[in-house]
Amino acid sequence: MNALNPIGVFDSGVGGLSVLREIRRALPGEDLLYVADSAHAPYGDKSQQFIEARSIAITEFLVSRNAKAIVVACNTATGAAVTTLRSRFSVPIIAMEPAVKPAATHTKTGVIGVLATSRTLVSDNFVYLFARYGADVEIVGQACPGLVEQVEAGDLSGDKTRALLERYVLPLLERGADTLVLGCTHYPFLAPLIQEIAGSGVAVIDSAAAVARQLHRRLEAGDLLADGDRVGTECFWTSGALDKAQPLVSRLWKMDVEVRSLLSDVGVGLNKPV
Ligand code: DGL
Numbered sequence: 001m002n003a004l005n006p007i008g009v010f011d012s013g014v015g016g017l018s019v020l021r022e023i024r025r026a027l028p029g030e031d032l033l034y035v036a037d038s039a040h041a042p043y044g045d046k047s048q049q050f051i052e053a054r055s056i057a058i059t060e061f062l063v064s065r066n067a068k069a070i071v072v073a074c075n076t077a078t079g080a081a082v083t084t085l086r087s088r089f090s091v092p093i094i095a096m097e098p099a100v101k102p103a104a105t106h107t108k109t110g111v112i113g114v115l116a117t118s119r120t121l122v123s124d125n126f127v128y129l130f131a132r133y134g135a136d137v138e139i140v141g142q143a144c145p146g147l148v149e150q151v152e153a154g155d156l157s158g159d160k161t162r163a164l165l166e167r168y169v170l171p172l173l174e175r176g177a178d179t180l181v182l183g184c185t186h187y188p189f190l191a192p193l194i195q196e197i198a199g200s201g202v203a204v205i206d207s208a209a210a211v212a213r214q215l216h217r218r219l220e221a222g223d224l225l226a227d228g229d230r231v232g233t234e235c236f237w238t239s240g241a242l243d244k245a246q247p248l249v250s251r252l253w254k255m256d257v258e259v260r261s262l263l264s265d266v267g268v269g270l271n272k273p274v
Contacts, residue, residue: 001068001091003224006031006235007215008062009071010055013041013152013240015186016073017252019096019208023071024234026212027219029226031233033062035262036249038240042148043076044117051119055081059089061237061262067091068224071215073185075116079123092218098126098183099207104133106203107179111138113172115194116183118143126183140175144168144184151186154248157193165190169197182206189252237262 007027009020013036020034035058037043043051055077059070069092072078072085078095085093098120103112120126121141130139147168150161172180180202182188188206195204219225226232236259238245245259 001222001224003068003219003226004031005066005068005224006033007069007071007219008033008035008059008065008067009073010035010037010058010062010077011074011185012036012043012076013038013148013186014245014248014252015148015151015184015189016071017249018185018188018206019071019073019211020234021253022208022212023215024232026209026216027226027228027232029228029230029232031226032235033065033067034234034236035062036236036238036240036245036259038152038238038245040239041152042117043074043080044119044145044148048080051077051080052084055085056088059085059093063089063091069094069215069219071211072096073211075120075184076123079120079125082125092222094211094215094218096185096211097207098129099181099205099210100129100133100139102210103179103181103203103205104137104139106205107137107177109176109178110136111140111176112179112181113169113175113177114139114141114181114183115144115147115168115187116141117148118145120183138175140172140177142168142172144187147190148184148186151189152248154251156189161190162193162197165193165197169194173198173202177202179203179205236260239263
């Protein structure tokens with residue numbers, strides 16, 4: 001394995017771009033490969049077996065492109081597949097953890113709200129966080145069906161998105177939450193609207209920067225850090241429709257980028273529902 005090999009990052013869709021931007025910020029010299037499995041988003045309503053199979057297939061693809069580390073930029077895939085990925089692949093696998101720990105430190109009211117997919121809220125990882133920090137603070141999990149779809153459709157501030165967010169955020173405020181954890185990587189793209197609804201006295205936090213720091217540590221420990229003076233590149237793939245992905249990824253990445261089809265690059269196997 002070589003320090004100049006790329007880092008592979010994937011998500012059920014475009015949400016993981018919120019993690020990718022923190023990775024780019026923390027590691028400017030790295031080449032980054034990003035897979036949006038948008039043909040199968042949201043993962044939240046799929047079976048664990050399905051999410052595991054997709055995560056394995058995408059990781060195989062990224063490893064075949066010489067990835068030196070994999071970032072599972074999806075809380076739902078982390079909950080459903082990280083143990084399997086770590087047992088099957090020898091490259092370091094870095095995964096998400098909702099920012100419950102910093103939220104527990106930050107809250108003054110003692111109530112934190114966690115916005116996530118229903119699957120994340122019942123995952124072992126989250127149940128563990130709940131047990132670990134739930135004794136000191138009240139942790140209120142809020143499932144948010146529909147939000148991933150809004151981000152995938154590029155609707156970050158329209159009426160429907162606002163109505164969904166009000167439905168999910170206002171009850172948490174009524175419970176006394178002064179800190180909101182974004183437990184899904186799609187949600188940071190909704191952070192301005194969430195902040196507007198919650199008001200300036202409420203902290204809205206996510207774990208993307210912490211994941212980028214963890215990736216930095218793992219690469220450093222394995223002597224796999226690319227020279228920070230070089231200019232890293234990004235490559236994007238989607239399993240979804242290119243005419244939708246191309247403008248959406250460019251908008252969220254804040255730069256015109258080329259998005260390739262996973263289908264034409266790796267053949268039908270990876271794109272076929274499993
Ligand atoms: N970005 C994914 C996450 O962090 C969305 C999950 C989904 O597709 O349901 O959980």
